[in-house]
Amino acid sequence: MGxxxxxxxxxxxxxxxxDVFTFxxxxxxxxxxxxxxxxxxxxxxxxxxxNCQPNVVTYGTLVKGFCMKGNNSAAIRLLRKMEEGACKPNLVVYSTIIDSLxxxxxxxxALNLFSEMMSKDALCKEGMVVEAEGVVEMMIQRGIEPDTVTYSSLxxxxxxxxxxxxxxxxxxxTLSKGSMVNVVSxxxxxxxxxxxxxxxxxMMLFLDMSHKGLVPNTITYNTLLDGFCKTGRIQDAQKLFSKMQSCGQLPDAQTYSILLDGLCKxxxxxxxxxxxxxxxxxxLDIDVVIYSILLEGLFITGKIESARDLFCGLSSKGLRPDVRTYTIMINGLCIGGLTSEAKNLLVEMEGKGCSPNGCTYNTIIRGLIRNKETSRAMVLIQQMVEKGFSADASTTELIVHLLSKDEVDPALLPLIK
Structure with a gap:
C-alpha cells in the first residue's frame, strides 16, 4: 500500500x-x-x-470490508445510502450483507433483508428465480408471511x-390469501x-378482476392494449381503448403511443x-417517440415524401431526432432504394452529436446488401466492428446467404477469413 x-x-x-477504478x-x-x-x-x-463518484463496485468493496470486520450495522448504513442515491445496490451488495448476517x-x-430485496425484484430481475423460490419458502417456514409485492416479484x-x-x-x-389479491397481482x-x-x-384475467370489483389502472389497460397490438388484433385494441375511456380511466401519452404504434405497424x-x-x-405531450412511430407508419405505407417532410419539420417543433428516429429514417430510405440519402443521414447524425448504435449500423448494412451495394456495406461492417458493435442475427443470415452462393461477391471475400 505504501x-x-x-x-x-x-x-x-x-x-x-x-478515475473510479483507481480509487x-x-x-x-x-x-x-x-x-x-x-x-x-x-x-x-x-x-x-x-468529479469521481463511487460506482456499485466501489460501494460493494467497502460493504465487503465492513462485513469482514463483523460491522453489519455499518454495511447496512452504506446500503441505505446507496438506496437513497443514484447508485443503487445490486444483488452482490445485498448477498454480501445477508451472508454476513x-x-x-x-x-x-437476514430473512427480512431477503424479503426487502425480493420486493425490489432484485432476484427475479437477475433471473435467479430458483433462489427466489427458496427465499419465499424460508420466509413461510419462519413465520414471515410474504406480502403481495413479494409474491408479485416471484x-x-x-x-x-x-x-x-x-x-x-x-x-x-395469492388468491387463497383473500385480502392479498390486488391490482398489482x-x-x-x-x-x-x-x-x-x-x-x-x-383478457380472462382482466374480466375476472373486474368481476371481483378491482378497478384496472392505466398500466393494466396499456399492457393489454400492447398485447392486442403486437398480435395484430387492432379491432380488439380499439374496443379496449374505448372501454377504458367509458370506464373513466383516462389514457395517458403511453396509451396513445401503444395504439398509434399498433395502427401504424x-x-x-x-x-x-x-x-x-x-x-x-x-x-398531450407529443415527443420525438410519437413522431418516430408516425415516421415508421409513413414508410410502411410507402409515403416516403411525407416521412421526409415530417422528419425535416421536427426542429421547428423544438424536437431533436434520437438514434431510433434516425434508424427508422435510414431503414425507410433503404427500403425505398435511396441508399445514398440513407448514408448521408448516417454521417449527419454523427455530426449532430447523435451516435449511431448497433441497430443503426445493422439496418443500413442490410439496406446496402439488399440494394446490391456490397462494397459500401463492407466499409460500414468494418466501421461497425471498430466501434465495438457486431452483426445481429438478421444481418448475419443475410451475409451467410450471400457467402453460400456459387459466385461469391469479391467485396465479401475478407469476411470469409
Whole structure:
C-alpha cells in the first residue's frame, strides 16, 4: 500500500486525474490490510469531491470490508445510502450483507433483508428465480408471511422466464390469501401472458378482476392494449381503448403511443393520423417517440415524401431526432432504394452529436446488401466492428446467404477469413 500511495502521489504531480477504478483498487488495498477506516475515508472523499463518484463496485468493496470486520450495522448504513442515491445496490451488495448476517446467526434480520430485496425484484430481475423460490419458502417456514409485492416479484420472475404455469400457481396462492389479491397481482400476470402472446388468457384475467370489483389502472389497460397490438388484433385494441375511456380511466401519452404504434405497424395510417390529431387536441405531450412511430407508419405505407417532410419539420417543433428516429429514417430510405440519402443521414447524425448504435449500423448494412451495394456495406461492417458493435442475427443470415452462393461477391471475400 505504501508503494501504491506513492504512485497516487505521482498521479497528482503529473496532473493526471485518478478515475473510479483507481480509487476502488486503493479501497480494496486498504481492506486487504484491514485498514477499514482509511477505506471508508477514501470513499467519503470521493462522494464529497463530485468529479469521481463511487460506482456499485466501489460501494460493494467497502460493504465487503465492513462485513469482514463483523460491522453489519455499518454495511447496512452504506446500503441505505446507496438506496437513497443514484447508485443503487445490486444483488452482490445485498448477498454480501445477508451472508454476513447469517454467519453472525442473525437469521431473522437476514430473512427480512431477503424479503426487502425480493420486493425490489432484485432476484427475479437477475433471473435467479430458483433462489427466489427458496427465499419465499424460508420466509413461510419462519413465520414471515410474504406480502403481495413479494409474491408479485416471484410471479414476475416466472413470467420473465416464460414459465406461465408456475406464475399462475403463485397467483392462485395469492388468491387463497383473500385480502392479498390486488391490482398489482393481476397486472403482473396479465403482463406475463401478453409478453408471451397469450392475450386471451390475459383478457380472462382482466374480466375476472373486474368481476371481483378491482378497478384496472392505466398500466393494466396499456399492457393489454400492447398485447392486442403486437398480435395484430387492432379491432380488439380499439374496443379496449374505448372501454377504458367509458370506464373513466383516462389514457395517458403511453396509451396513445401503444395504439398509434399498433395502427401504424398494421398499415392503418388514416386511423393513426386521427389518433394523432386527438392527442394534439388534448394537448398531450407529443415527443420525438410519437413522431418516430408516425415516421415508421409513413414508410410502411410507402409515403416516403411525407416521412421526409415530417422528419425535416421536427426542429421547428423544438424536437431533436434520437438514434431510433434516425434508424427508422435510414431503414425507410433503404427500403425505398435511396441508399445514398440513407448514408448521408448516417454521417449527419454523427455530426449532430447523435451516435449511431448497433441497430443503426445493422439496418443500413442490410439496406446496402439488399440494394446490391456490397462494397459500401463492407466499409460500414468494418466501421461497425471498430466501434465495438457486431452483426445481429438478421444481418448475419443475410451475409451467410450471400457467402453460400456459387459466385461469391469479391467485396465479401475478407469476411470469409
Amino acid at each position: 508503494f501504491s500511495l506513492s504512485v497516487l502521489g505521482k498521479f497528482f504531480k503529473l496532473g493526471l486525474e485518478p 476502488t483498487t486503493l479501497i480494496n488495498g486498504f481492506l486487504l490490510e484491514n485498514r477499514v477506516a482509511e477505506a471508508a475515508a477514501l470513499i467519503h472523499k470521493m462522494m464529497m469531491g463530485g 447469517c454467519k453472525d446467526t442473525l437469521v431473522d434480520d 410471479m414476475a420472475g416466472y413470467c420473465f422466464r416464460g414459465e406461465m404455469e408456475k406464475a399462475q400457481k403463485v397467483f392462485e396462492l 393481476y397486472s403482473t400476470l396479465i403482463n406475463g401472458y401478453c409478453k408471451h402472446k397469450k392475450v386471451d388468457e390475459a 398494421n398499415r392503418q395510417l388514416s386511423r393513426a393520423m386521427q389518433l394523432f390529431c386527438e392527442m394534439e387536441a388534448k394537448k
